[in-house]
Amino acid sequence: METDTTVVILGVGQTLTQCDYRRLERVLHYFIKHRELPHDFQSSEHRRSNYDCSLSQEELAYWRQQFHERDPSQRVYSAKYPPAKKVVILIVEGFLIYYDAAVRNLFDMRLFLRVSRATMLRRRTERQNYVLEDGEVWEDPPFYFDEIVWPAYVEAHGRMFERADVEHGALVQPAINDTPDGGPVKDMILLEAEGYSKEEVNRRACKKIFTFLYRPPP
Template structure:
């Protein structure tokens, strides 16, 4: 509950996520290469919009990673397992940051974030009493009073001088790949990230 506005606060970093549970989950996945059997998600209930990537870009990177997989299995007798972690608070908790081998941040201007949030019909949140979650719809003023201030607060330490709109990445999330969403298309973003993933995978061979 927000102490001033007296509405449920799903966005303030300290209480938005069960941090010890998330850290434990990430550590187990890295150690075993498997999702724990007791893991449950309700994200499939939320609206999923398809994001198009050019066939040429997609096919090129499929070939690259398939080649890496075969090389690793043949030469080192090891299997590569990729774990993709997506979240709006990945760079607030240092223990979470430390579990991420590659760190990517897609920067989007406030006005576009606000527009996207307002276009959502709602989203399912985790509640203890219902494994499918509970549908939440933002009350009036929620973006301005709750969501964006929490977003700024959670990310100010990630960027130099706390400038989340135009600042360069600082030292908190070292090696952060910053993608400026308004200056590149999806194919460029995918290729930049996949190029880094390829480099990381090849470094593991040495």
């Protein structure tokens, strides 16, 4: 059965209790039903101190063309929805998005970009501050990364990797389809990003997404 539009949700993954997973889950369900984000949804990403796009206009134009000007005979195939001529893509990016089982089960594709602890710390340090939803400006206090951010990251992802090695371990394959919070994730695609430029990471990620979207039907 073919429909006019299908929805594909891509997951690209603070203490755990600070993450409002139920709110994220509601937003995702709304998007699946209405093909758009809730009208009262607002992003604060553009208010970060280091908010910019480091990709060149040529790079952006190339991938826009790849995704928008495909062969019209191609169809987009989702694991959960019928094939369709039109696709609406929602990319959900986050530091701990794969911890919550109810949230991650809503993703059609799960892409995990892995870098080292040192790289995470450097990027966190370079992000001087960001604006919260209530308008307050947040700046990390001393030792926040060491005592809060990194332990939360390890807690959220340790069971997803062999020997709980989030920096070098191989992915653990779940024994069952539905695993608990923080457990191994089915069909996770691990993309090593350490040592690659942003352009290279973008190209590799886009190729994975493109292959997923336009694969032959099962």
